[in-house]
Amino acid sequence: MKHNLTRRGGRRTAAAALTAVSLIALSACGGDGGNGGDGNGGAQAVEELGENEGQVSILAWPGYVEDGSNDPAVDWVSSFEEETGCEVTSKVYGTSDEALNLAKTGEYDVIAASGDLSLRLIASGDAAPVNTDLVENYEGIFDFLKDTEWNTVDGVNYGIPHGYGANLLMYNADEVDEPTSWGAVFEESEMQKYQGKVTAYDSPIYIADAALYLMKTQPDLGIENPYALDQEQLDAAVDLLKTQRQYVGEYWSDYLKEIQAFQTGDSVIGTTWQVIVNAIDKPSIKAVLPEEGATAWNDTWMLSSQSENVNCAYAWMNHIVSPEANAQATEYFGEAPNSEAACEETENPDHCETFHAGDEEYSEQLWYWRTPVKECLDGRDAECTDYSQWTQAWTEIKG
Amino acid sequence: MSLDTARAAVSPPRETAARRVSARLSRTPRLRLGLLISAPLAWLVLVYVVALAALLITALWTVDSFTGDLDRSAWTLDNLRLVLTEQLYRTVTLRTLSIAATVTVIDVLVALPIAFYMAKVASPRVQRILVIAVLTPLWASYLVKAYAWRSTLSDGGLVEWLGAPLGVQSPGYGLPAVVITQAYIWLPYVILPIFAGLERVPNSLLDASSDLGAGTWRTVRSVIMPLLFPAIIAGAIFSFSLTLGDYITVNIVGGANQMLGNLVYTNAGAANNLPLAAALALIPITIMIVFLAAVRRTGALDNL
Structure with a gap:
């Protein structure tokens, strides 16, 4: 009897603990409200160091x-x-x-x-x-x-x-002639050669890559800084990326996924980091810094x-x-x-x-890379699109 | 009273706190029951009711796009409105729905003959082997199976290698790959309820049907199907709901496509827009509620 009682008590404690844990988890999911958007201007850097914590x-x-x-x-x-x-x-x-x-x-x-x-x-x-x-x-x-x-x-x-x-342009030399321009992943005539095997970085910040290309190829748009886009310029970049989307096999944000896709040949051209190029032990996989410069x-x-x-x-x-x-x-x-x-x-x-x-x-x-904000980063007197608009645009591009 | 004296003759129990509680519990069955079910009940309430309510409330908040902090002071319907009006979400919802429906139809079509063979044709020995064979894939991790399909369908993968002499090409990564992979992964969940349902159809009914002159199709249509329908729906609920909420398979073999689960995942995990993610998560929940309400009338829920 005593044994049973203890056991039940234990289970109740466990249930209570579970409840508490879930509540903590729930409130943690709700985000941390303690430090609102006002930064911690008052916080001071430490003056001297102590023992290492281990x-x-x-x-x-x-x-x-x-x-x-x-x-x-x-x-x-x-x-x-x-x-x-x-x-x-x-x-x-x-x-x-x-x-x-x-x-x-x-x-x-x-x-x-x-x-x-x-x-x-x-x-x-x-x-x-x-x-x-x-x-x-x-x-x-x-x-x-x-x-x-x-x-x-x-x-x-x-x-x-x-x-x-810099964010480089990686390509498989067996299938692609050495590209010199980002046009290889933005111009339809180029992308048609490897339909479904183009890849791109899966993050709203990739919009800046398109904006950089437009900055160099379409001066009429007046893009001065790929992270300071007004609505019209953002729309142009989004259109460019929607075109690109038709030729994209898959997007990557997990770098292991991109490594694998290039190794099997499912992707043959797209944006990359040098560390990814290094990780692929296939001599035909190379990367270049295109003539337009790059986001970095x-x-x-x-x-x-x-x-x-x-x-x-x-x-x-x-x-x-x-x-x-x-x-x-x-x-x-x-x-x-x-x-x-x-x-x-x-x-x-x-x-x-x-x-x-x-x-x-x-x-x-x-x-x-910078975070796009309403107040244009290039200092011009206009209203720029902020990161939430970029995020929204990015889901739209992927469709 | 006499009980007390009898006990006292043996050895009087010490009047500890534990014993007092125990005595009280034995006198009041309702309290006992209440304590017994309070833990699972609390768990249920917490996991389902509170989580759903939290989801609904989260959908009413907004998020500061720069710092990523939640603004919980002002409640707004903007997120819900956005989800309902934005073309993108409609497209993705329809895509997800059609993937789930296709997977379900394929699974039911594949499961019916297999389950029929298992339940009505196979010898008990073969039947046992088949049940084990159907269950075996469930032992392997979901991710392993999805990645297996990724390499199977990849450029120069198994499908292309096998299909080359026949002129068959791999569909590559995309929606067909998602449908194939999902149909494969959820198949056991559809076979088992249908198999169980068929086992419950008495053989004598099939004999009677044929004695009365009904052909095979007539028997299937008029005898088996009406009896089996709830079991089929039960299997369909599994494959449909599991596909509806999936976002991993489509990430692995879906190419550049996104499903509802991906939108929830990117908004919660990458874009840091928890309120919008919550609003989006309400879509599959609503779909499932409607779906379950519809099938409740068929009695299929008794077969789960």
């Missing part, structure tokens, strides 16, 4: 946090764990939107954010100010990467620059405002921007490192030349 959790693009499990030769996490005693757990994401959602859970201490994410994290109060004095390796970083509009707001630094690179990313290591492992987070930021780790990580991902010292550490001595690291002029040709 663990750090990192949210990053694929290829940024490699511990040798994908390729034993590619590992810059183990040395960090040994040196600092901070055990690393990491999660990769496919699009900045996905990362925003994940970052809001507060489960990640450090976030590698592109320019279309960093400002959103700052505005929503999910990113904490970073005291760059506490990051030893910050000093060596190229000056033109510091205090930029995507990592600094009102003179407050919110992150450490990691590296930058410029990534920042940010600190979550909900981080409980601040010391390990700082330790990681210092480690990943150190010349050795930065050289490894940026070379593996296929992007320009963040410092002269890192350029000397790369395995391929021409790496920095290939990616024009430190070349400010070249950097200006690239259109780094």
Whole structure:
């Protein structure tokens, strides 16, 4: 009898616990209302560091946090764990939107954010100010990467620059003649050659790729910046992408899916990252930077405002921007490192030349991902379309 | 009273709190029952009622497109209006509905002869083997099966290799691939209820029908089908509802197409627009409610 009673009690506790957990889950699903849209202007960066907490959790693009499990030769996490005693757990994401959602859970201490994410994290109060004095390796970083509009707001630094690179055009040389222009994936006459085998990046930010092409080929539209589109310009880009849609076999945001599609031959041309090209061991798969230039990313290591492992987070930021780790990580991902010292550490001595690291002029040709907002980013006096309109347009394009 | 004395003669139980509770419970069966079912009931209420209500309420919120924060202060019907009026959502709803309907029809057509053979023709030994054969695919992960179809249908995949001598080409990734994959994945869920339904059709009725001079088709039409109809509907509910909510298969083999599930997924997972995702999620729920209300009248729900 007593036994039974205890058991029942246990079950009730379990039910109560389940109830509580579900309630928490439900309220978590409802989003975090604690930090409304006003940012955390009052928050202060830490003044000094303490003991390492023993663990750090990192949210990053694929290829940024490699511990040798994908390729034993590619590992810059183990040395960090040994040196600092901070055990690393990491999660990769496919699009900045996905990362925003994940970052809001507060489960990640450090976030590698592109320019279309960093400002959103700052505005929503999910990113904490970073005291760059506490990051030893910050000093060596190229000056033109510091205090930029995507990592600094009102003179407050919110992150450490990691590296930058362009969205390239990948193609299968067995089926496609080497393209020189993005027209290969935007002009019907070109796409007809590989109907159903074109691929594109599955995110609203890809609209900027179309806008960049229009900027170069249709000057009448008056596009000055592919992230500052008024309604008419957005419509033109959407039309271009709707045409492209008829030739697209599949869109990708999971980079493994694109790797597989190019390996089997289901996709033969489309936008890509260098890291994907590297991952495909088929010599016929190549990538080029087309003549129109390209959209690009410029990534920042940010600190979550909900981080409980601040010391390990700082330790990681210092480690990943150190010349050795930065050289490894940026070379593996296929992007320009963040410092002269890192350029000397790369395995391929021409790496920095290939990616024009430190070349400010070249950097200006690239259109780094930004979040489109109502107030036009190019400073003109007009109303631009914001990211929610882009999102809406993107679902429409896919139809 | 006499019971108490009898107990006292053995050894008087200590009057602990646990024992008091236990005594009280044994005196009040209603309380006992209430406590017993409160956990599952709470679970049901939480999972179904509260979740549905939360969904409905979430659909009334808006989201700040820049910071991604939910605005819960002002309730608006904008999301629902958008879902109802926007051409895109109508197209996707119709596409999803037709995929679900096609999958269901294919599954029922494939399942009927198999189930009939299993229930009425096969020897008990063969029948057992067939039941196991039908159940086996359920042991493999859904993802494994979907990815298997991805490589089967891919460029230079199995279908193309087998079909080459016959001039058959792989449909490639797209809606036909989605229909094929979904029909394959949900087939066991359709075969089993139909098989169970056929087992319940007495053989004597079939004999009587043929004794009275009815041909095969006549027997099927006038005897088997009316008896089997609820079982078919039961199977159809599985394949229809499971296809209606799916977004993984279409991601893997669907090419650039999207179904309702994808719209929900991208809005919740990528676009960070939870309210719109909630509004969209109400579409399949509404469809299923209508569908279930319609089949309730056939008595098929008793066969689930």
